[in-house]
Amino acid sequence: MNINSDFSQKAVINTSGLVWNLSPVSGIERKYLDRIGDEIARASSLVKYSPESSFTEHTHGGGEEILVLEGRFSDEHGDYPAGTYIRNPPNSKHTPYSKEGCILFVKLRQFHAQDDSIVKIDTTTAKWHPGLVSGLSVMPLHEFDGVGTALVRWAPNTIFNPHVHPGGEEIFVLKGVFHDEHGSYPAGTWIRSPRYSKHAPFTKSEGALIYVKTGHLNNLL
Incomplete structure (x- = not known):
């Protein structure tokens, strides 16, 4: 799958006009922004978790960056309300879920190989x-x-x-x-x-x- 995969070109998407696409896991849907690959992909997406939905445990070979836009996102390491910024470094793994539902901005497999720090920031309280x-x-x-x-x-x-x-x-x-x-x-x-x-x-x-x-x-x- 290739979506906005020519990085020499400008891409502009009003995401309110995009449809949600089903993922392999029930209750989790995605809006594709750019993507190179199928289920294992270099990708930027919006991801929606329905209430009481969960994703299977998985490893992020190239890292994962998340900004929680709405609701509350969770995994075995903690709970992350709207406004939380998260970086899970290359080869980290987790089992994410959402009890109340959430919408995330997610970037996958875009880290430098040596960028191995875990980052969690509550942007509603962090300093400007x-x-x-x-x-x-x-x-x-x-x-x-x-x-x-x-x-x-x-x-x-x-x-x-x-x-x-x-x-x-x-x-x-x-x-x-x-x-x-x-x-x-x-x-x-x-x-x-x-x-x-x-x-x-x-x-x-x-x-x-x-x-x-x-x-x-x-x-x-």
């Missing part, structure tokens, strides 16, 4: 730092080998400088509406921009909260 321009706040989530992941909070009517992303950029809009000269992206929009893409982002009266990853497309060279 001032951004590079007025109206911008940043919550760093992870950094390794030139790949950075963060939440970025945009106050209404914030304008950022035009800039280039040599290693590419990926955005998932969590709240509000994010804008640049190429378009407007409401909550639920996923954007993947290729290496050396450039833009001049801004917000209007709604403001925005976005998940951002940069530098990761260099790994595909």
Whole structure:
């Protein structure tokens, strides 16, 4: 299965318009964002657990990154409410489930082989730092080998400088509406921009909260 697998091309998906696809496990469904492979795949997806659903124990050969968007996600190591950011390193394993149901943003098999730290952050209480321009706040989530992941909070009517992303950029809009000269992206929009893409982002009266990853497309060279 190949979905948005040409990483030299920009991809924009308003996920509210995607259908949920059945997984091999009853009660768990997925919306595909990008994917190379079948059940064992390099993939970015939204994953929905129905209440009282569980997935079989499995190992993440290339690591797993999760942002809990709604509900409560759980495994044998703990419970993770909405707003939790999780990194399970390469060759980690777990048996995930959800008692009340949840929706996750998930990236699979995209870690550097030496990126072996376990990360669990409650983004509802973690510290925000001032951004590079007025109206911008940043919550760093992870950094390794030139790949950075963060939440970025945009106050209404914030304008950022035009800039280039040599290693590419990926955005998932969590709240509000994010804008640049190429378009407007409401909550639920996923954007993947290729290496050396450039833009001049801004917000209007709604403001925005976005998940951002940069530098990761260099790994595909």
